[in-house]
Amino acid sequence: MNPRTQSDQLFNEAKACMPGGVSSPVRAYKAVGGAPVFIDKGQGAWLCDVDQNWYVDYVLSYGPLLVGHAHQEVQAKIIEAIEKGTSFGACTEGEAQLVRKIQTVMPKMEQLRLVNSGTEAVMSALRLARAYTTRDKIIKCTGNYHGHADSLLVEAGSGVATLALPNSPGVPIGSTENTVVIPFNNLMAAEKAFDHFPNEIAAMIIEPVAGNMGVVPPQEGYLEGVRKLTQEHGSLLIFDEVMTGFRVHPGGAQTLYQVSPDLTTLGKVIGGGLPIGAYGGRAEIMALIAPDGPVYQAGTLSGNPVSVAAGLATLDIGLKAWDQAASQTRALMQGLSDIATKYSVPMQVQGVGTMFSCFFTDMPVTNLKNASRSNTHFFADVFQGLLAHQVHIPPSQYEAWFVSTAHDSKSFNQTMEAFDSALQNALSV
């Protein structure tokens, strides 16, 4: 492996002109130490850094690249779109094609609106839920991430009765005072929250399979339970499937668990690596969105033809090979788990479909509290060991690993060998 001298130099240069040297915080490797790898290019399951080292990639741009990097057919569709221009601020044919494609696997999204990011999709869905119910409060779960909108950058207060507190400077109390925070996978806490604020909850928003504290599946009956509660209280249920959409099942968590939300937010895979987001759901609710209804929401670049082309191609190719990718993910999870057992390393491998995480802890992880018991120092050592053996995983214990349809036995074998060495190294530190 070549020393990462170019990466180090580029990082120093970037730090001089960009906060932390990055465009999004996790990329700075704060949780694992060391300088981040700068990427030159990707191909299939592989990434190449600026020092010409190739890595098996399990970040996949944090989920969007269901068919891997630089897939030939996706690239061809992107180029075809770009040759016609990049943006028109007017209607294009592809938008409704992408929407219909999504609807074939998520039929509960009767109407959709395209936006530019997952954050934007969530912001818009919440505005809509508040307008529809004429209520202000929302419920969210600790450890669930829904983008960086003010009202959702919150942490739990000291009990259900306590409203959320901002967890970032710059977020006014006023922005979070309508956000109620409860633990994930705890139906009783949800019940209490609804009882405590009768007729005040516009919506409960949830990652139906949590992916932003590492992958934490819903416990048996939990999603059905929150569906029932929201219905009983006249509140909407919003599934934030920005990550889980096309990842936990071709039709998302709503299809996998057969629980129908009122509204769904999407992003990541539907843009195939270009910026996009979408929200949608019951037609009667979506009818409130401008220009049909009074709820304002707009976007200069929304429905961008290049993003739409990339998304369409990614879904076309990715959904066909999806089952194969999911069964390979299961095999990989088992392989990693066996290696941990061999070295008596306490580790929970948790995943659904094509996303999973390895938590270094001895108990199954069901919520943020027990996720936080993971040994993050050990994780950091394993991360560095994997990187040194040319396997690229997310630089945090609390992120999901993603598998693409381009991963194959060569990339998996390299991963197993690297993981074996990385655990040995980490144990000897």
Ligand SMILES: *Cc1c(COP(=O)(O)O)cnc(C)c1O
């Ligand atoms: C990534 C993510 C978002 C935010 O999407 P961006 O495109 O980064 O704004 C929102 N919700 C969930 C569940 C996500 O995983």
